[in-house]
Amino acid sequence: MCRLFAITSQEPLSPMVALNALDVMREGHDCSGVGIFLRDLAGPFEDIKDAPILSGIFSDKGLKRLDTFMMDIGFMTKYKISVKLPKIPPPGVPKRDVYLIRAYEYPEEWEDMSQPQLYDQLLKIRLQLRTMGEEKKDMIVFSFWPDVIMIKEIGDPMLVAEHLNLDRKELNARVIMAQGRQNTNYAITLYACHPFFIQGYATMTNGENTAFVPIRSFLESRGFDGYSGYQSDSEVFTHILHYTVTKLGLSLETYKHVITPLQEEDLHNHPNRHFLKNLKQTCRPLIIDGPNCVIGCLPDHSVFMVQDRKKLRPGVVGGKRGVYAFSSELCGLDAAIPNRDKSKDFQPMHLDTAFVGPGRQEVTLWNQKDPLPLPH
Amino acid sequence: MEPERPIAPSTLSVKDLPWQILWDLEKCTLCGKCTAVCPVNAIELGVFRKRILEPPAEITLETATAFKSYYGIRQKTDPAYRCVGCAMCTMVCPNDAIVPCRTDESDKLKFHVDQGGQPRRRGGRRNMPGGVLDRLKFIRISMLTDPALDAGRHEFELRTLLGRVLPPEENLKFLRINGWIPPVREIYPLIIGAMSFGALSPTMWEGLQMGVAYLNEELKMPVRICTGEGGCPPRLLRSRFLKYVILQIASGYFGWDEIIHAIPEMKEDPCAIEIKYGQGAKPGDGGLLMWYKVNKLIAAIRGVPTGVNLPSPPTHQTKYSIEESVAKMIQSMYMAWGFRVPVYPKISGTSTALAVLNNLTRNPYAAGLAIDGEDGGTGAAYNVSMNHMGHPIASNIRDSYLTLVQVGMQNQLPLLAGGGIGKNGNLAANAAALIMLGASGVQIGKYVMQAAAGCLGSESDRCNICNIGLCPKGITSQDPRLYRRLDAEQVAQRLVDLYLSFDTELKKIVAPLGRSTSLPIGMSDALGIDDPNIAERLKIKYVV
Numbered sequence: 001m002c003r004l005f006a007i008t009s010q011e012p013l014s015p016m017v018a019l020n021a022l023d024v025m026r027e028g029h030d031c032s033g034v035g036i037f038l039r040d041l042a043g044p045f046e047d048i049k050d051a052p053i054l055s056g057i058f059s060d061k062g063l064k065r066l067d068t069f070m071m072d073i074g075f076m077t078k079y080k081i082s083v084k085l086p087k088i089p090p091p092g093v094p095k096r097d098v099y100l101i102r103a104y105e106y107p108e109e110w111e112d113m114s115q116p117q118l119y120d121q122l123l124k125i126r127l128q129l130r131t132m133g134e135e136k137k138d139m140i141v142f143s144f145w146p147d148v149i150m151i152k153e154i155g156d157p158m159l160v161a162e163h164l165n166l167d168r169k170e171l172n173a174r175v176i177m178a179q180g181r182q183n184t185n186y187a188i189t190l191y192a193c194h195p196f197f198i199q200g201y202a203t204m205t206n207g208e209n210t211a212f213v214p215i216r217s218f219l220e221s222r223g224f225d226g227y228s229g230y231q232s233d234s235e236v237f238t239h240i241l242h243y244t245v246t247k248l249g250l251s252l253e254t255y256k257h258v259i260t261p262l263q264e265e266d267l268h269n270h271p272n273r274h275f276l277k278n279l280k281q282t283c284r285p286l287i288i289d290g291p292n293c294v295i296g297c298l299p300d301h302s303v304f305m306v307q308d309r310k311k312l313r314p315g316v317v318g319g320k321r322g323v324y325a326f327s328s329e330l331c332g333l334d335a336a337i338p339n340r341d342k343s344k345d346f347q348p349m350h351l352d353t354a355f356v357g358p359g360r361q362e363v364t365l366w367n368q369k370d371p372l373p374l375p376h
Numbered sequence: 377m378e379p380e381r382p383i384a385p386s387t388l389s390v391k392d393l394p395w396q397i398l399w400d401l402e403k404c405t406l407c408g409k410c411t412a413v414c415p416v417n418a419i420e421l422g423v424f425r426k427r428i429l430e431p432p433a434e435i436t437l438e439t440a441t442a443f444k445s446y447y448g449i450r451q452k453t454d455p456a457y458r459c460v461g462c463a464m465c466t467m468v469c470p471n472d473a474i475v476p477c478r479t480d481e482s483d484k485l486k487f488h489v490d491q492g493g494q495p496r497r498r499g500g501r502r503n504m505p506g507g508v509l510d511r512l513k514f515i516r517i518s519m520l521t522d523p524a525l526d527a528g529r530h531e532f533e534l535r536t537l538l539g540r541v542l543p544p545e546e547n548l549k550f551l552r553i554n555g556w557i558p559p560v561r562e563i564y565p566l567i568i569g570a571m572s573f574g575a576l577s578p579t580m581w582e583g584l585q586m587g588v589a590y591l592n593e594e595l596k597m598p599v600r601i602c603t604g605e606g607g608c609p610p611r612l613l614r615s616r617f618l619k620y621v622i623l624q625i626a627s628g629y630f631g632w633d634e635i636i637h638a639i640p641e642m643k644e645d646p647c648a649i650e651i652k653y654g655q656g657a658k659p660g661d662g663g664l665l666m667w668y669k670v671n672k673l674i675a676a677i678r679g680v681p682t683g684v685n686l687p688s689p690p691t692h693q694t695k696y697s698i699e700e701s702v703a704k705m706i707q708s709m710y711m712a713w714g715f716r717v718p719v720y721p722k723i724s725g726t727s728t729a730l731a732v733l734n735n736l737t738r739n740p741y742a743a744g745l746a747i748d749g750e751d752g753g754t755g756a757a758y759n760v761s762m763n764h765m766g767h768p769i770a771s772n773i774r775d776s777y778l779t780l781v782q783v784g785m786q787n788q789l790p791l792l793a794g795g796g797i798g799k800n801g802n803l804a805a806n807a808a809a810l811i812m813l814g815a816s817g818v819q820i821g822k823y824v825m826q827a828a829a830g831c832l833g834s835e836s837d838r839c840n841i842c843n844i845g846l847c848p849k850g851i852t853s854q855d856p857r858l859y860r861r862l863d864a865e866q867v868a869q870r871l872v873d874l875y876l877s878f879d880t881e882l883k884k885i886v887a888p889l890g891r892s893t894s895l896p897i898g899m900s901d902a903l904g905i906d907d908p909n910i911a912e913r914l915k916i917k918y919v920v
Contacts, residue, residue, distance in 0.1 A: 291523065
């Protein structure tokens with residue numbers, strides 16, 4: 001089982017806060033890999049919030065190909081973080097040439113594009129780079145999006161952090177999500193490493209997705225390029241969220257109804273039963289069967305946690321005004337926010353969605369039996 | 377030596393028949409029950425002459441031979457009176473003195489059954505045991521990474537959808553603008569397939585209907601039953617139980633005059649309308665109710681004269697192209713019930729199923745597609761159709777599902793699989809395998825007759841006389857002397873048993889796979905088979 005930790009804070013934090021929390025929970029993962037998602041960035045990225053940032057791992061050759069490719073389109077480098085690597089990586093961590101975190105200036109021709117067009121282009125470029133990298137095994141691309149950095153690597157999270165010198169000011173962020181990987185039935189490939197990201201939506205999951213194959217078939221057949229390349233059964237959770245919000249125009253509360261719809265009796269008693277029944281039928285192939293705990297982040301910087309309907313994975317949310325964390329285990333929460341009111345800690349159950357909005361003022365709990373919020 | 381009987385080309389001995397009656401003189405009480413019960417008069421009271429040698433101890437001039445006669449059972453060898461192996465004689469014999477046995481070699485009767493140039497017609501199923509379905513294994517067992525569920529204690533939602541499900545974007549849009557959303561039924565995935573009133577006896581039909589009503593109203597299992605092409609009794613049409621019934625319309629339109637006239641008086645809408653274009657047991661052939669079974673009641677419900685053969689044409693005669701045949705008919709049927717009832721076609725398994733499917737994907741009204749594989753049963757058909765025509769269900773369903781996946785419509789157009797599900801008794805395993813190959817639900821007929829009413833038929837050509845109305849169990853007979861043997865209440869009871877045990881077995885399959893929140897339609901990663909070619913064909917795992 002993997003271990004997950006997410007924190008959202010008004011004050012920018014070092015990624016080490018999350019990695020320390022993972023380290024406290026190390027009994028729950030096998031140190032086979034780590035994935036970090038940073039958003040609402042501080043430091044040098046604070047002033048270039050709109051510039052898309054490319055995160056990935058490149059060989060020297062790959063980097064050259066990247067540069068040619070990006071320049072051909074018209075992207076100019078705006079800012080980059082240089083990661084100076086010791087010559088010999090720690091045990092269990094593969095040798096890499098370049099860990100790239102680079103913010104770009106949009107091509108001039110793109111100035112007139114609407115935001116949706118822009119976002120589609122960014123996705124297209126990320127997918128193109130991924131394909132290019134898979135062909136020659138010289139690039140791995142995690143995200144290409146404004147105000148988002150992703151770092152993934154195989155190995156013990158603490159060793160990786162030290163190796164990459166993650167405890168640096170440039171990487172401070174207000175939303176941090178991290179996963180300590182427990183390798184299960186999929187071979188270690190970094191594309192199978194959580195968190196997953198698509199067009200502003202990120203999730204990471206604890207557990208195994210038994211309904212993966214039918215869900216994958218459904219997503220892949222939506223005719224949307226981004227729903228592809230699945231290396232992990234958990235990636236579909238990110239894509240279902242993306243589909244629910246962007247394609248169906250529904251809210252986070254409805255996400256829970258999509259992945260784990262109410263059963264007949266509860267549905268019958270629900271004030272929105274007509275809508276929910278239709279939703280359940282039409283989104284039937286997206287129903288998950290757990291056991292899963294999903295922690296995710298929306299483009300507006302809200303962070304949330306939902307559980308599957310019955311099997312449930314450990315998950316707790318707690319904190320104080322201005323800083324809240326979502327953790328697989330209490331000890332992780334304790335390590336990150338020790339001086340909080342622990343009586344307010346909450347462990348979401350089968351009907352709950354817990355989320356902390358962009359204001360970071362409170363944990364909002366929403367029960368699946370509650371009426372759905374009115375459309376905005 | 378002159379033979380006792382003249383030897384003609386079609387003169388057969390008992391040895392040449394597929395079934396031989398073994399009869400024990402010692403045990404027989406000569407009660408006559410076996411000859412009375414035999415549905416085809418294959419046995420009769422026989423007087424046998426026997427020479428008995430009684431050589432005296434001393435040599436005398438008197439003869440040592442005596443002739444005696446005894447009474448017993450004689451098996452007829454005339455092809456018209458051949459034993460069908462139903463073994464009703466064994467069932468009624470108080471002393472277990474008689475039993476039909478399958479011949480130890482291929483029989484000779486098959487070469488002579490066409491007397492008068494009439495090829496063999498029969499009821500039943502393809503006479504071929506085995507099949508791929510039983511070989512499919514469920515290999516994705518949840519273990520430590522994903523604990524298996526408790527089949528006995530977890531909540532399960534093992535329902536399926538019948539009806540055209542709109543894609544999410546459209547469905548939500550139509551909800552907003554109050555557009556027409558096609559009717560969708562949430563039903564139990566094991567459907568009682570089309571068996572007509574007429575093919576089945578009144579007691580059998582009544583028993584099934586009672587069982588279905590009980591399952592729905594007392595056990596809250598949304599089980600549905602299809603009428604087949606034979607209309608529907610008027611009282612059922614006007615009752616609240618109609619909502620559990622799928623009305624079938626086929627090329628003979630039997631009973632539809634009655635149905636159409638009952639529409640204004642219907643208290644409930646039927647569950648769905650099934651348009652039958654084909655049947656797995658006799659693909660490309662129409663329905664057939666032979667004259668033996670067309671009595672006054674059947675004739676009245678179907679709107680035909682009594683005592684005549686009722687062959688339905690192989691196709692719907694008023695239509696000639698797929699656009700007309702399918703699209704117009706589906707639309708007309710929708711219109712009849714004010715667009716509140718799902719309408720879907722049923723075809724026989726065929727290599728051209730994908731052409732039909734592709735047409736349906738472009739028809740916004742089509743509520744599903746039922747495909748009936750080669751192992752489907754029938755009340756009457758030509759033997760050659762039953763044994764040699766048709767397409768196996770597994771690859772037909774798989775191809776159809778994968779085609780739907782390709783166009784992204786796997787949730788929009790439910791596929792129902794039929795034909796040979798549970799033919800070897802493994803109902804839940806076969807049904808679950810088909811669901812994981814991509815079926816939304818399965819239709820069963822023969823299994824219901826065997827489990828709920830004790831049908832004697834088998835893939836070894838046992839009984840199979842449903843066509844001539846002589847069903848010794850009273851399941852497919854219209855003769856009151858025969859169908860009185862069947863107690864409708866007991867049929868209902870057995871049907872409930874069948875569904876409850878199926879439900880438990882289905883849970884015992886899906887729970888270890890870690891599934892319970894929804895039916896694992898298309899979960900092909902759970903399936904494996906020990907044959908690489910089949911694995912490749914069905915796109916599942918090859919396991920040894």
